Amino acid sequence: MNRTIGLITANYSLAGFGTVGEERPSASIPFGGRYRLMDFALSNMVNSRIQTVGMITPYRYRSIIDHIGAGKEWDLDRKDGGLYILPGTIYGFRENDGHFLFRDFQQNRRYFQISGDYVLASSGTLVASIDYQPMIARHEFTGRGVTLLYRRADPEARKKGYYLTFDDKGRVTSIRHDDRGEYLFLDSFIMNKALLLRLMSDYGNLGQMDLMDILGMIVDDIAMEGYFFDGYVAEMDGISGYLRSSLELMDRSVRRELFDPDRKILTKIHDTPPAMYTADSRVRSSLVAAGCYVEGAVENSIVFRSVRIEKGAVVKNCVIMDKCVIKSGVHLENVICDRSVTVSPNTSIQGTPESPCVLPKGGVV
């Protein structure tokens, strides 16, 4: 009997993703050649033996449902537990740092009454490989009301988020939204379910707030602990962060950690044939998915499924999403091609790492 149920939130959009973020809920943003951001939260939960997972969807949820279906790929098509689609409220958070809209919890109160003693929550855009088992064990052992996942941040660097402070016994003394601090909350926590249900009753009129803000308000009344994570986290701070995180996958140690064969990241299966490289292809330092047909040159790039890169094309520092066609003689540098983009012959497009050029979904350039 599993005492922890999972919850993944997706009713928000990340800031600074431009057309990539307008096309779809942020949790559906493609990443790493064949995944969507939500695959990491989903896989982390099932790899940590969570068998009941609720997914709070945004108003425009088509791509999420299309992707997760009945949860089959994650073994969440269960008689006991399994996947629960939880409709989010009509306006989610847009481009701020809140990922746990309290009224989404309130609206789905019934889900939290199904079974279990603890709720393990993660945002749908947390990209890391996390084994929650020791965190759950720790939460059970300490008996605190909430255990918050966090990592150390560079106090000199600016990064918006929720920052924590602790007393010398490790108890959380403050949770505040800021752009710098020492301990950054990592978009994931475990909470006693009885406490969550009580908060829903006690703070029923604070539905528009982020649960983190509410916890920050009552930090002195509830025993909260932190759980330190020192693994790799792919930062999703805007489109330049997305490009940077994508290119970090070229690091063998990052790939080994994120795609550990013992903790597989699962995704929707497409049954794509193997990738083909012709005699003319020149591919260096790149991640290439199945179904691609590569005749051209690819360097330091992520190429998603079923992309065609024709002869004489050069793709450098790019993210090319599914089903794009890069015609002959094209030169792309620091470009993000959303899905199904066709780049006409001999076109040259250059962005910069700080400001990559984004070609919107389905377009012909």
Add this chain to the structure above:
Amino acid sequence: MRKKECVAMLLAGGQGSRLGVLTEKIAKPAVSFGGKYRMIDFSLSNCVNSGIDTVGVLIQYKPTLLNRYLGTGAAWDLDAAWGGVHILPPYATQTGGEWYEGTADAIYHNIDFIDEYDPEYVLILSGDHLYQMDYNLMLDYHKLMNADLTVAVKTVPWEEASRFGIMSVDDEMRITRFSEKPKEPDSNLASMGIYIFTWKTLRAALLADHEDAGSEKDFGKNIIPTLLGQKRALYAYVFSGYWKDVGTIPSYYSTQMELLDPKAEFRLMDTRMHILSNLNEAPSSFIGEDAEVSHSMVCNGCEIYGTVVNSILSPGVTVEKGAVVRDSILLPDSTVGEGAVVEKTILNERSAIAPGAKFGGRNVITVVGDGSTMEVEA
């Protein structure tokens, strides 16, 4: 009970001894093929694409991997509430247990299974052929001819006919004679080992054959000749598409290498023929800074730091720095160590080539497995 019009029975119990090292630990239909597929995928996908949703898979030899691979059949959409994929091993009865003695015997022992679905027709398949076929067209032909048995045949060059089971036919394509590897063939229609039987006919033939102590309980040797002798309606169905038997090392090797040709007759990239498999969980492949990949097919989960030319890399293959892989087929999760050279070699699943080692390269196909190596004339 809902009736099924046609139930497929896939013969997957054979050892496949001609594949040597590759079938040391696994049954032939489970052998990796074309990168992310296993041999059984092609027949299973054909079933699904032909709307046949009930498939019995007859197993006997080293079935562990095959069983795990098939799972619930979900990978092929064969996890059905009524129908789907069924793994059918030999079983014990009150009078003792018996192995499947021959292809027909395997079906005989599963008469009850087929009866459950009360089909009009039974499609008999094997799991070691590369082809794409709409079985419905063959079934329509079977019905049109009012046949008891329809045998799919392929026109082969006359000079090769003596290597096959040859069907002689009359003007109406009715089979008049069946000869296994005839020295002087009078026809060049080779049996593809794909049969559609009217179940009533096959059922009776299996019961009779079981009583015959001298029978080898084999479709080709016993059932078909018996039905011919009874002047039953046996017809040949000529299949004009691509079809290759890949049950020997030379054909296993050359058929896969042909897939690398962009103009290959059998195109895995062709989106119209959806070949399903159950090897889909690996991340994208990484091509390293000093790597070189050309004229090759690479599956997900590979890590390439060396040189790969004219080769097929199955899921999870690692080619370390300075290694050279040429004209080779690396099966799932195999590794080529730093500086190793591998030429014209089939590297078995999960096998590793030590750093600096050299394999293959002469005019033979080298098959490398866990601690055993064999060479086969190309």
